[in-house]
Amino acid sequence: MHQEDEDDTNPPEEFIGLSDFTSCGSYQLSFRAGDRMLVHTKTSADWWWAELGGLCGYVPSSYLKQGVEDSYLKQGVAEDTSEDPWQDEEYFGSYGTLRLQLEMLSDRARTEAYRQVILTNSAPLRGKVVMDLGCGTGVISLFCARLAQPKAVYAVEASSIAEYTETLVRQNGCEEVVTVFQGRAEELELPGRVDILISEWMGNCLLFEFMVESVLQARDRWLREGGMMWPSGATLCLVPCQALDYYTERMGFWEQPYGLDFTALQSLAQSEFFSRPRFSHLLQPEDCLANPCDVITLDMLTLHVTDLEELRGQFTFVVEKAGTFHGFTSWFRVQFQSLERDKTTLALDTGPYSEPTHWKQTLFMLDRPISLLGGETVSGTILLHRNPIWRRHMTVTIQWSISSTEETGNCKVQTKSFPMWR
Ligand code: GJV
Numbered sequence: 282m283h284q285e286d287e288d289d290t291n292p293p294e295e296f297i298g299l300s301d302f303t304s305c306g307s308y309q310l311s312f313r314a315g316d317r318m319l320v321h322t323k324t325s326a327d328w329w330w331a332e333l334g335g336l337c338g339y340v341p342s343s344y345l346k347q348g349v350e351d352s353y354l355k356q357g358v359a360e361d362t363s364e365d366p367w368q369d370e371e372y373f374g375s376y377g378t379l380r381l382q383l384e385m386l387s388d389r390a391r392t393e394a395y396r397q398v399i400l401t402n403s404a405p406l407r408g409k410v411v412m413d414l415g416c417g418t419g420v421i422s423l424f425c426a427r428l429a430q431p432k433a434v435y436a437v438e439a440s441s442i443a444e445y446t447e448t449l450v451r452q453n454g455c456e457e458v459v460t461v462f463q464g465r466a467e468e469l470e471l472p473g474r475v476d477i478l479i480s481e482w483m484g485n486c487l488l489f490e491f492m493v494e495s496v497l498q499a500r501d502r503w504l505r506e507g508g509m510m511w512p513s514g515a516t517l518c519l520v521p522c523q524a525l526d527y528y529t530e531r532m533g534f535w536e537q538p539y540g541l542d543f544t545a546l547q548s549l550a551q552s553e554f555f556s557r558p559r560f561s562h563l564l565q566p567e568d569c570l571a572n573p574c575d576v577i578t579l580d581m582l583t584l585h586v587t588d589l590e591e592l593r594g595q596f597t598f599v600v601e602k603a604g605t606f607h608g609f610t611s612w613f614r615v616q617f618q619s620l621e622r623d624k625t626t627l628a629l630d631t632g633p634y635s636e637p638t639h640w641k642q643t644l645f646m647l648d649r650p651i652s653l654l655g656g657e658t659v660s661g662t663i664l665l666h667r668n669p670i671w672r673r674h675m676t677v678t679i680q681w682s683i684s685s686t687e688e689t690g691n692c693k694v695q696t697k698s699f700p701m702w703r
Contacts, residue, residue: 293319295348296331299363302344310338314364317348366672369439369465372490377441382417385481388639394629395481396424398511398617401627403429405620410473412437414466414480414499415492419446419459421479426455434459435475437466437499466499474505477620485560486643487517487577487613488589488665489701491673497586510581512615517577518632521598521659523568524607524644527559555646558677558699562644564610564633570653571598573632576611576663590667596681597660600653608646609679611663645679645699657685661694674703 298316302309310333312318318333318340328339346363375381386392399406399421406429413422416436425434436459438446443463450459462469478500484490500510531554535543576594614630631638653659661681668674678698685692 293321293332296320296329296345297348297363299344299346302341304338308339310336310340312340312344318345320345366670368671368673372673373440376417376439379442382442384639386418386420390631390636390638391481391629392420394617394627395421395479395511396428398479398627399424399428401624402620406431406477408432409476411435411477411479412471412475412499412503414478414496415439415482416446416461417442419449419461421481422459423450423453423455425479426458427453431458435462435471436460437462437464437469439463439465466495469499469503471503475503475508476505477509477511478504479511483512483515483613483615483640485640486558486611486665486675486677486701487515488592488667488675489673491589491667491675493584494586494589494672496581497584500581509618509620511617512629513581513618513626514616515579515581516575516614516616517594517611517663517665518573518614519576519594519596519609519611519663520564520573520633521570521600521606521653522564522608522610522644523570523604524562524564524610524646525568525605527562527644528607528646528650531555551648555648556699558701559644559646561641562610563637564612564642564644566633568604569610569633570600570602570604570606571659572601574598575614577665590669592665594663595661596663597658600655600657600659603652603654606647606651606653606659606683608644609681610642610644611677612640612642645677645697647695647697651683653683654685657683659683668703671703674701676700 296318298312298314298318300314302312304311310331312333316333318331320329320331322330324330327342329342330337331340406425409431411425411431411434413434413436416422416438419436422434422436425431436446438461443461447461450456450461478496480496482492482496484492532547532550535546535550574596576596577592612631614628614632617627619626631640631642633642659681661679664678666676666678668676676698678696680694680696682692682694
């Protein structure tokens, strides 16, 4: 009997997730692309019973591919997924849509900043060769051609929007100066080096998406000795802040919805809403509890790709006025050094004291709000740790302690890590 049973049972087979799957019922099992799971029973053609990390549930068979054989698996590396660690297909696919291009173009503060840089440098730009990396619809290249007299502008764009960029260049009468290169900057072949590398590469919390790596590689390959990078510098800023509305909406809600006590859901709310940063937060200046601090500064001429793996910064904030410390908010500022000596450096600031941009700010919520008194200090460090597998992602770790003037004891060091997104 027992013997027969064993003969009937097929050994579980190893499968790998092809893309993310989110369960929509208690019998289904969520997984991410690249996850390896054991399929115990092929219940139907579409749904299989599988195990992942000790949990069992149904998974859609079409989301899976056969795992590689055992001996290979034992090497135990997650990198053996068919998924691209840069997720370029998805990344460039989204930039091929007008929705994203419109979002960037209609961001006046952003687009005007680049226009101003070109306008105020129009005289020294004369006769220069410019590369516009990630040109999208070509707006920066067109500003160059229209507002200055460069010798050539190489407009580089990997997404399918580049198919239109060439038409836009022609329709605006700039085809003599601007040449569109459709493809990844990394695979670019140019007639020669450039004098200026201009790019709008900044992501949320400055580095997210890590397009900056493409810019640094292009710099090392195509920028001539003594050439200019625009932006020439970048700064990550941080401030401790109140975020009462957001806190109330996501956490306070459970206290008494419809007169009921739903506080049992608060720990779930904390992990669901506060463990990752909130992009698109608009910080009101009055919610800043201290003067913002520049925590990380990058020099675009000397920064190395390897520096991006781990960037650290420090802060000390003196609390300006009493309030509730809900979290930290970050944003960035980029500088554009002038091509002429002693001329002013222009800047694009995405912070709460400047005109809002499409980046808005990034909010990092604490697990629990803390009351702060004027004069107390919040000091610590911030670490941006690039994901070693998913190259466009990173984890932001903030470590802080609070010390009051009267030493009431609150000075325990706290740490919280925020994946962004993997
Ligand atoms: N090569 C060519 N185009 C690129 C590359 C690359 N390596 N990386 C990004 N782009 N500020 N976070 C393009 C992308 O398709 C998009 O049109 C633009 O650059 C991104 C600009 C805004 N993103 C950002």
